[in-house]
Amino acid sequence: MALPEVETFKDAQGKNFDEFIMKFKMKYQNLRLRNNLLNQLLISKLEGYPKAVAQALPKILREGNFDDLVEALRSKFKCNDSAVQMKAYMDLKRLRKTGDVTRYCLELERLTRDAYPDASEEELSRTRAGELVSQLTDWPEYLQLYTTMEIAPKGLAYEMVKTMAQRCERSKEVAAIMRNASEGRPRSRQEGGKRMAYHNDKPRCSQDGSSTTENTNNKEEPQKKTDKQKSVMKCYNCNKPGHLKKDCMLSKKRNTMENVRKPQQTVRTSKNVYCIA
Numbered sequence: 001m002a003l004p005e006v007e008t009f010k011d012a013q014g015k016n017f018d019e020f021i022m023k024f025k026m027k028y029q030n031l032r033l034r035n036n037l038l039n040q041l042l043i044s045k046l047e048g049y050p051k052a053v054a055q056a057l058p059k060i061l062r063e064g065n066f067d068d069l070v071e072a073l074r075s076k077f078k079c080n081d082s083a084v085q086m087k088a089y090m091d092l093k094r095l096r097k098t099g100d101v102t103r104y105c106l107e108l109e110r111l112t113r114d115a116y117p118d119a120s121e122e123e124l125s126r127t128r129a130g131e132l133v134s135q136l137t138d139w140p141e142y143l144q145l146y147t148t149m150e151i152a153p154k155g156l157a158y159e160m161v162k163t164m165a166q167r168c169e170r171s172k173e174v175a176a177i178m179r180n181a182s183e184g185r186p187r188s189r190q191e192g193g194k195r196m197a198y199h200n201d202k203p204r205c206s207q208d209g210s211s212t213t214e215n216t217n218n219k220e221e222p223q224k225k226t227d228k229q230k231s232v233m234k235c236y237n238c239n240k241p242g243h244l245k246k247d248c249m250l251s252k253k254r255n256t257m258e259n260v261r262k263p264q265q266t267v268r269t270s271k272n273v274y275c276i277a
Contacts, residue, residue: 005027006020006023006024006027006028006045007020007045008045008046008047009045009046009047009050010046010047010048010049010050010051011050012048012049012050012084013077013084013114013117014050014073014074014076014077014078015117017050017073017074017077018074020045021070024042024045028041029066035063035064035065035066036063038066039062039063039064039066039069042054042066042069042070043055043062050073050077053073053076053077054069054073057069057072057073057076084114085114085115085116085117087114088111088112088114088115089111089115091111092108092111092112092115092131095107095108095111095131096135097135097136100169101132101162101165101166101169102166104132104135105128105132105162108128108131108132109128112124112127112128112131121155122154122155124158125154125155125156125157125158125159126154126157126158128158128162129149129152129157129158129160129161129162130149132158132161132162132165133145133146133149133161136165139168141164141165141168144164145161145164145165148160148161148164149161235247235248
């Protein structure tokens with residue numbers, strides 16, 4: 001029975017290299033090929049950084065014993081893995097949450113995976129949860145986040161803290177949207193004993209410079225009040241409504257007639273004569 005084809009190996013950190021070598025030996029080592037041919041076949045199954053490392057090895061290793069070539073590659077991968085691990089650890093310590101929680105968590109998961117390649121999922125969860133909580137110390141929900149991390153089951157601390165932080169972040173975004181929407185609505189307040197409405201937009205004006213219909217109605221109210229008051233007034237001279245006695249036309253006509261009929265009176269003095277109308 002033919003064995004499945006060996007896939008190319010291209011992991012720069014050398015992860016799963018031993019598994020790759022085992023599959024390679026199962027398929028090709030029993031063919032009794034010479035070392036130099038077996039070495040060339042192994043190098044052809046490498047890609048990217050692993051292939052560059054193999055081609056950079058001394059010729060005596062590339063054309064020598066197959067096991068020596070495998071051991072040299074494994075040693076190079078370990079050196080590169082240590083360098084990558086150290087770089088990831090330093091980047092992890094410099095990592096800060098400058099954006100949303102989800103973006104920070106993606107970078108946190110990548111760096112912790114590279115910085116602690118041999119750690120279990122439970123250990124990674126606890127480490128990630130501690131790093132995430134340390135970035136949220138200025139949040140009002142910090143105490144709840146820290147308590148969640150402490151009481152969470154093993155292996156679930158990070159997922160529980162991340163879920164809670166994302167929920168808090170979404171609630172803040174919704175609250176901000178609702179607050180901005182409410183600021184755009186008309187506001188009313190009591191001022192000088194009168195309730196007035198204030199809007200963000202300026203009041204509309206007609207072409208002749210007059211204000212809106214509301215202002216027009218306000219101007220018509222005094223005229224209506226004056227007409228109502230006139231309808232209640234009653235003249236005590238002619239007993240007709242709509243005016244007072246001082247404005248009565250009948251009284252004015254009567255006074256005029258009396259002035260016309262009044263005879264002239266003369267007053268004589270010792271020296272002058274005065275005419276009084």
